[in-house]
Amino acid sequence: MIGTKFDGTGKGANKLITAASGGVGSYAVQLGGHHVTATCGARNVDLVRSLGADEVLDYKTPEGQNLKNSSGKKYDYIINCAPAVPWKTLKSSLSNEGLVMEVAQPNFSILMAFIWGIFTFSKKKIKIIVVSLGKNDLQFLAELMREGKLKTVIDSNYPFDRAQEAWAKSAEGHATGKIIVEM
Known part of the structure; x- marks a missing residue:
């Protein structure tokens, strides 16, 4: 939708990954490509940076709570792995045609934004992701692990x-x- 892929090919994008030190977020950072901003707790900032994030925000700081990177640029897409982030905060951080991929268990404001987005023509969208990996996807991930490009x-x-x-x-x-x- 915004011309980028997790393998780093395609059009460049400014991405945000919330809860980047968790089980899903830690993979998303490594697969991020392009410019990746990530949020996590202060104790995990170095870990997330070592996984490949260009910028890491402590989610307890004002910048982290508001998802504001140092460049002030809006995100082309957000991979939201943190269930406590309200839609209002996500939406204000998106570029004009930005996309939120909701991986965490959606909270009420996320569900309402998803339903509202179905019936409106807003360019800012939210998609609730249910991951179903096929054989090719698993082979791609296994190859990245063999090459040392993806770690658990x-x-x-x-x-x-x-x-x-x-x-x-x-x-x-x-x-x-x-x-x-x-x-």
Whole structure:
């Protein structure tokens, strides 16, 4: 829609990835290409920068809360992995034809914006993403991993009998990367 792809090809774009140190966000940063601004907690700023973000905002600072990068440029698209970000904040950060890809569990304002967008002609759009990877997608990601271009950040490992603890930690929303449950 805005002429860019996750493999870094296509038209250049100014992108924002929220919750960039989480399980989905950490992959999105690595696949971002072009100019990537990312938000995360202060303890993960260096990690997210090491994953490839050009600029990292602590989500607790005024800049991070308002999604404002240092250049002042609006984002061509936002990959929103943080469920607490309201549509008003996302919308004000978008370029005129910007797109929000909602990956997190949508909050009420996001759902209403999605429904409203269906019935209006606004150029700023929101899409709720349900990921379904096909064989080619998985092969592409596996090849990036083999080449060392994509890595998995692991927060913690749990044995299967402690899966409930793993789920609780995931639900807190502050894991850094993936939480593994070993079978």
